[in-house]
Amino acid sequence: xxxxxxxxxQKNVPSFTRSxxxxxxxxLKRAKSIHPVFLPFSGCPMHCVYCAQDRQTGTSMxxxxxxxxxxxxxxxxxxxxxxxxESRELAFYGGTFTAxxxxxxxxxxxxxxxxxxxxxxxxxxxxxxxxxxxxxxxDELKAHGIDLIELGIQSFDSMxxxxxxxxxxxxxxxxxxxxxxxxxFLLGIQLLPGMPGSSPEVFIKDVELxxxxxxxxxxxxxxxxxxxxxxxxxxxxxxxxxxxLEETVSTLGRALAQAWEREVPVIRLSVAPEPAFDAAVxxxxxxxxxxxxxxxxxxxxSVRKALEQLGEEPKALFLPRSCQGFMYGERGALKESWNxxxxxxxxxxxxxxxxxxxxx
Numbered sequence: 001x002x003x004x005x006x007x008x009x010q011k012n013v014p015s016f017t018r019s020x021x022x023x024x025x026x027x028l029k030r031a032k033s034i035h036p037v038f039l040p041f042s043g044c045p046m047h048c049v050y051c052a053q054d055r056q057t058g059t060s061m062x063x064x065x066x067x068x069x070x071x072x073x074x075x076x077x078x079x080x081x082x083x084x085x086e087s088r089e090l091a092f093y094g095g096t097f098t099a100x101x102x103x104x105x106x107x108x109x110x111x112x113x114x115x116x117x118x119x120x121x122x123x124x125x126x127x128x129x130x131x132x133x134x135x136x137x138x139d140e141l142k143a144h145g146i147d148l149i150e151l152g153i154q155s156f157d158s159m160x161x162x163x164x165x166x167x168x169x170x171x172x173x174x175x176x177x178x179x180x181x182x183x184x185f186l187l188g189i190q191l192l193p194g195m196p197g198s199s200p201e202v203f204i205k206d207v208e209l210x211x212x213x214x215x216x217x218x219x220x221x222x223x224x225x226x227x228x229x230x231x232x233x234x235x236x237x238x239x240x241x242x243x244x245l246e247e248t249v250s251t252l253g254r255a256l257a258q259a260w261e262r263e264v265p266v267i268r269l270s271v272a273p274e275p276a277f278d279a280a281v282x283x284x285x286x287x288x289x290x291x292x293x294x295x296x297x298x299x300x301x302s303v304r305k306a307l308e309q310l311g312e313e314p315k316a317l318f319l320p321r322s323c324q325g326f327m328y329g330e331r332g333a334l335k336e337s338w339n340x341x342x343x344x345x346x347x348x349x350x351x352x353x354x355x356x357x358x359x360x
Contacts, residue, residue: 253297
């Protein structure tokens with residue numbers, strides 16, 4: 001049993017003889033800060049039925065990639081080279097980076113090379129589709145310093161991919177993930193729970209498949225319905241029904257707990273706030289604290305599993321301080337759930353440890 005006394009200074013902590021240690025969220029330890037360059041729709045062979053990247057990122061590509069890079073150049077000009085031991089990352093988000101026209105991709109990679117050569121950037125990533133990869137592109141990305149590739153898998157389920165008109169099947173997604181890793185890149189996997197053709201059961205299987213690939217990170221983007229998309233038309237026609245908030249929190253809570261157990265970082269649990277995008281959302285599980293609600297559910301799922309393993313009444317639960325802000329849910333809605341599992345407030349302690357420990 002791990003001794004926890006050095007991590008806290010609370011009084012009246014009971015003595016205990018048995019404990020279960022479990023994770024509450026691994027972190028992707030790459031760079032102290034990430035600086036995004038958004039390229040919405042750039043290189044995309046089609047507009048996906050649910051996609052509104054321009055409003056989602058607050059970036060328009062009407063002036064072209066050269067304008068976006070010029071603006072990024074201004075933002076980076078204020079940064080000093082990284083000091084010894086310091087790290088900073090450039091991220092090309094949105095669009096399909098590996099399917100950009102060759103000249104545009106080279107402009108982006110030349111920009112990255114200048115930043116790396118000057119010491120402004122130490123790491124770099126890009127996002128792309130699983131059907132837009134090749135050995136030649138891998139060589140090009142590696143030569144310019146891209147070291148993490150995030151794949152917009154959305155799902156490994158062929159029926160869900162077909163229903164959402166993604167243009168590829170499940171075998172392509174698995175092959176693409178392995179290609180990225182076999183080529184020496186870190187792999188990020190983006191999943192879209194609630195997409196057309198999906199279900200909680202399909203999504204949980206997607207997560208299990210993703211975790212089995214041992215990616216560097218995962219992202220979960222619950223499917224929303226922005227105005228002006230094909231999905232908005234399907235909603236109006238009764239052909240699509242988004243997941244409820246409750247279903248989303250419950251399902252993603254289970255999935256997040258699985259990722260915690262496997263120590264795979266989940267670096268996003270919802271679409272980032274953006275006024276233009278929020279104003280355009282017609283339906284779907286949108287909530288200002290969705291990530292915290294999912295984390296609270298995942299923590300309860302993890303604790304209930306630890307209680308089964310413990311097999312007796314708990315005397316104490318030691319949690320990382322990072323859990324303190326979300327564990328009771330919105331306005332304390334989960335306090336009674338904690339009480340029911342025998343973990344009243346006086347039995348819960350917060351520590352500097354990165355893992356949780358349930359004790360008897």
